[in-house]
Amino acid sequence: MPSPPGHAARLALTVMLFVLATTPVAGAADRTPTSGEAAWTARPAVSGSGTDDGRPYFYLEGPPGTVLQxxxxxxNPGTAPVTVRLSGADAYNAEDGGFSVRRGSGSTGTGAWLRTAVAEVTVPARTRADVPFSVTVPTGATPGDHPGAIVVRGGGRSVGVRVRLRVGGPTLAALTVEDISVSGRTIHYTLVNRGNTVLAPRITVGAEGMFGTLLRREARTLPVELLPGQR
Structure with a gap:
């Protein structure tokens, strides 16, 4: 018996999500400079022992009222000095789920609480400059993850070095699936992080029709870090 018109749109959908333990936000990689651009790099400084511990991002944790440093x-591996400007910014998920930072004065979280020792630094040729910074966590800050970045601009490009700030207190992993619809052979859905921790969603998708199972996708981890309050 042929399916009635619009049958696909009336499929009973079962979407099951299994949220993994919160995953640290990966470090922002420098893109390769093109011809004529300054070949500088920006990343977390090495540990106090002087060994390169390869930190891909900053991880800071403390209760409200804390000053973290x-x-x-x-x-600058080049043969001429390079000048860069430094600023803090909040992070958010772009439309494609990627990591992005707020521009200008739009930051109200980590980006607004972060201060670098200098706003601009000139690094001589074949030299490394270590710039101290601090994050002053307000006394009324909400517990959980507050993703941000130090944005470094200079030589025709910019790099966001990620800052993962966790404010002490209760944490909640809460992921919802919303706006589910079927268009032809495609299932559309929106994932919303309604908790206060960064999530790495793992999802299984299934569809049941009039004659039984139409679709059963095995669990897989999505290629996205879903930040608190983001979709």
Missing amino acids: DRLSVT
């Missing part, structure tokens, strides 16, 4: 390294 760390250092950013800007390395």
Whole structure:
């Protein structure tokens, strides 16, 4: 018996999500400079022992009212001095789920609480400059993850070095699936992080029709870090 018109749109959908433990936000990679651009790099400074512990991002944790400190390294391997500007910014999920930072004065979280020791630094040729910075967590800050970045601009490009700030207190992993619809052979849905921790969603998708199972996708981890309050 042929399916009635619009049958696909009336499928009973079962979407099951299994949220993994919160995953640290990966470090922002420098893109390769093109011809004529300054080949500087920016990343978390090495540990106090002087060994390169390869930190891909900053991780800071403390209760409300805390002042947290760390250092950013800007390395200039070139043969001429390079000047870069430094600023803090909040992070959010772009439309495609990627990591992005707020521009200008739009930050109200980590980006607004972060201060670098200098707003601009000139790094001589073949030299590394370590710039201290601090994050002052307000006394009324909500518990959980507050993703941000130190944005470094200079030589025709910009790099966001990620800052993962966790404010002490209760944490909640809460992921919802919303706006589910079927269009032809495609299932559309929106994932919303309604908790206060960064999530790495793992999802299984199934569809049941009039004659039984139409679709059963095995669990897989989605290629996205879903930040608190983002979709």
